[in-house]
Amino acid sequence: MLALHVYSGMNDSLGQRTCYNNLSKIYRSQHNYSQAKWFILQSNTISRLKHDVPNIIASLIELSAIKSDIKDYTLAMGDLNEALKIAVKNKDPRNESAVQDMAKRNYFSHTSKDGRSMEDRIVSAGYKFKGFKSFAIGENIAQGQQSIAEVMDGWFKSEGHCKNLMNPDFKEIGVAEYKSYWVQDFGSRTSFSAEQQKLIKSG
Known part of the structure; x- marks a missing residue:
């Protein structure tokens, strides 16, 4: 958490996003899914503000995986659908x-x-x-x-x-x-x- 405060104070969005991603993984491994979702949503928000398409997609995929862990398959599919739509719009x-x-x-x-x-x-x-x-x-x-x-x-x-x-x-x-x-x-x-x-x- 200390690193997150440091990056926030420096207005380092990349550092903040990395911290959010890592914290989401930690909480997911501990089965604290509400916290895991909260942190990955913060990462997604930063990515959208920066128009960072690869990381928007990555955070949506991670969010979908968290929702699948709690058997919320309908919402999980919604996140993956959004990720796919964004990916198709920005064809690779x-x-x-x-x-x-x-x-x-x-x-x-x-x-x-x-x-x-x-x-x-x-x-x-x-x-x-x-x-x-x-x-x-x-x-x-x-x-x-x-x-x-x-x-x-x-x-x-x-x-x-x-x-x-x-x-x-x-x-x-x-x-x-x-x-x-x-x-x-x-x-x-x-x-x-x-x-x-x-x-x-x-x-």
Whole structure:
């Protein structure tokens, strides 16, 4: 809490948001869901004021996960729907090529016709893992749905897709839609600590 007061006094919105995110995780791990929701909502508010789309989406996903913990699935789905709408409105070019490729070459798969895997596509589009301690990625695809509500309903009813949506480790998201093909990519990267970075540089 001390760090939060320091960042507030310095008017450091990034520091405040990081503190809010961390406090939300702590309270969620302690099953204090009301406090966890309060802190992640503060993070979401700061992100909206800063027009920080990736963090607006990330905080909505985290809020949805908290609501799922208390079995408030209807409201959880509402948060994910909002996250998806924002992501589609700010389409990620990393996914744009994937949906267009499926539509133009008439296939439906996580692996493209030229043999590239989901990871290959994400890396070639600029989502790098080098220099990070660890990373995780995931992908949902769908075909035929005509609306965000319809595609989200389908993903929620599918165990594997729902796991991606509810995975608290995923902090970044990219979404695109083209001619009723949908792609939703998830990612998370963990940086080395300052001490670990020093050790790496020193060899």
